[in-house]
Amino acid sequence: MLHHTPDTKRAVAEVFRVLKPGGKAKIMIYHVPSWTGFMLWTRHHLMKGKFWKSARRAIFDYLESPGTKAYTVHEAREMMTKIGFKNLDIRTKLCPGDLLTIKPSKRYEAALYKVIWKFYPRWLVRALGDRFGLNLLIEGNK
Numbered sequence: 001m002l003h004h005t006p007d008t009k010r011a012v013a014e015v016f017r018v019l020k021p022g023g024k025a026k027i028m029i030y031h032v033p034s035w036t037g038f039m040l041w042t043r044h045h046l047m048k049g050k051f052w053k054s055a056r057r058a059i060f061d062y063l064e065s066p067g068t069k070a071y072t073v074h075e076a077r078e079m080m081t082k083i084g085f086k087n088l089d090i091r092t093k094l095c096p097g098d099l100l101t102i103k104p105s106k107r108y109e110a111a112l113y114k115v116i117w118k119f120y121p122r123w124l125v126r127a128l129g130d131r132f133g134l135n136l137l138i139e140g141n142k
Contacts, residue, residue: 003029003069009079016083019142025085031136032056032070035098035125036063038132076136085140094133099125 005011008029015025031037037055040062045053059070071079073090080088096102100120104113125132 002027003071004065004067006067008069009083012079013083016085016142021142023142025138025140025142027138027140029076029136029138030059030063030068030070031092031132031134032059032072033132034059034070034092034134035132036095036134037070070134071136073136076138080138080140085142087139087141089137089139091130091137092133093130093135093137094125095135098132098134 002008002011002015012027015027019025032055034055037059040058041053041055044058044062045051056070059068060066063070073092076090077088080090099122100117101122104117
């Protein structure tokens with residue numbers, strides 16, 4: 001839930017502070033660019049003619065709770081390195097939201113969304129791999 005905190009970098013720094021020397025932290029934050037971010041951007045920005053707004057902004061405003069942050073792999077690596085983590089392993093992973101294998105929230109229960117859920121190309125998203133997965137998995141040592 002670190003990507004929901006007002007200051008994610010400060011929260012990750014606190015994880016580092018309380019970690020035993022040599023200890024390993026396993027952290028998940030949200031990734032941009034991701035399939036979920038693209039879908040949110042399409043729905044809430046492109047379809048409203050606000051194409052200049054970013055997928056990061058769509059995630060911030062519409063994924064789970066307002067203020068949800070997402071990071072690129074480079075941004076995550078830079079943040080973790082500056083805090084002091086070593087032996088970083090950072091990778092992206094598809095999640096149920098990227099594959100639309102989750103039950104739609106009330107916001108997405110209209111007939112149009114039922115069609116989208118039914119015909120969404122999950123096979124293609126899986127075939128393209130985890131590169132655009134929403135989950136950004138980070139392991140690092142103190």
